Amino acid sequence: MKLLYYQENNFGDRLNPWLWEKLLPGVIDDDETTAFVGIGTLINDKLPRKTKKALLRVIFSTGVGYGQGMPQLDDSYKIYCLRGPLSAQALNVSAKLAVTDGAVLIRKLFNYHSQKVYKFSYMPHYELAGIGWSLVCERLGFGYIDPRWSIEKVLLSISQTEVLFAEAMHGAIIADALRVPWVPIITNPTILQFKWQDWCQSIGVEYKPSYIKRLHHPRQKRDILYPVRLARDWARQQESKSQLLHIAQTIQPTLSSDITIENLTQEMYERLQEFKQDFEAGLFL
Known part of the structure; x- marks a missing residue:
C-alpha cells in the first residue's frame, strides 16, 4: 500500500510518513496497486492521475481543495474519514465521514x-x-x-x-x-x-x-x-x-474545547482501527 502525500519539505506534509509508520506498522510499502491518501489537501481532479496504478484508494482524514474540480468517486475509493464537513459536502458524501484532520492522532503519540x-x-x-x-x-x-x-x-x-x-x-x-x-x-x-x-x-x-x-x-x-x-x-x-x-x-x-478534541481523537482512532481490521481481513489484497 503506497502512501500518497505532497513531497515537500513542509511539516504538515512530512507528518505523513512519520505518523503513519508509527500508527500503521507494516502497512505502508511501495505497492502502488493500493493508495493510502492521508494528511493533506489531496482530494481534487488530480488525484486519479497521481494514483493511476491504484486499483483501490484509501481516503483517511484527507481534505478537498486545489485543482480544478473533484474526482469521480467510484468503487475504487474507500473513504474512512475526511478532514471536515466542507470536504464531505464538496464530494456529496455522508456528513458522518467528516471527522477532522488526521494529525489529531498526534495525541496518541506525543x-x-x-x-x-x-x-x-x-x-x-x-x-x-x-x-x-x-x-x-x-x-x-x-x-x-x-x-x-x-x-x-x-x-x-x-x-x-x-x-x-x-x-x-x-x-x-x-x-x-x-x-x-x-x-x-x-x-x-x-x-x-x-x-x-x-x-x-x-x-x-x-x-x-x-x-x-x-x-x-x-x-x-x-x-x-x-x-x-x-x-x-x-x-x-x-x-x-x-x-x-x-x-x-x-x-x-x-482553542477547541477539551471534550471536543478528545471525542474527535477517539473517533479518529476508531476509524483507524476499522481500517486496520479491513487490512488484516485482506480487503486490500
Whole structure:
C-alpha cells in the first residue's frame, strides 16, 4: 500500500510518513496497486492521475481543495474519514465521514505536557519561512518555529509555547491537539482559506484570521547596494514586528474545547482501527 502525500519539505506534509509508520506498522510499502491518501489537501481532479496504478484508494482524514474540480468517486475509493464537513459536502458524501484532520492522532503519540519557554511563537507557511521572520521573533522575544525543521523539533517547539501564531495550518492543527491556543495568520493571499474553514468547522470553532504584510527576507549578497538593502530590510522587519506585537496585544487566541478534541481523537482512532481490521481481513489484497 503506497502512501500518497505532497513531497515537500513542509511539516504538515512530512507528518505523513512519520505518523503513519508509527500508527500503521507494516502497512505502508511501495505497492502502488493500493493508495493510502492521508494528511493533506489531496482530494481534487488530480488525484486519479497521481494514483493511476491504484486499483483501490484509501481516503483517511484527507481534505478537498486545489485543482480544478473533484474526482469521480467510484468503487475504487474507500473513504474512512475526511478532514471536515466542507470536504464531505464538496464530494456529496455522508456528513458522518467528516471527522477532522488526521494529525489529531498526534495525541496518541506525543507527550504534550512540556514546560513553556515562550509566551508567543510564530510558525510561517513553509514557502515564506526564513531568516527575516527569525529575526523579527528574536527581537520580540517570541519563539520562531520553522516548518522545515524536523518533525520532533517542531512538535517540541509548539508544545513549549503558550500561544502559537500560525500561517502554517498544520501548526495550528497540532497546537490545538496539544492544547496550545492559536491565532491563524495570513501574509499571502494565495493561502487556501477553504481548507482552514473545513478544519475549523470540524473542531467547532470560527476561522478568524489576522492579516499582516508579507515579509521579504534579506539578501545576503554584499555589494555596493548592501547598505541600502540593509536599511530596507530593517524597516520591513520593524513593520512585521509591530504587526505581530499588535496581534499579541489585541487578538483573542482560539482553542477547541477539551471534550471536543478528545471525542474527535477517539473517533479518529476508531476509524483507524476499522481500517486496520479491513487490512488484516485482506480487503486490500
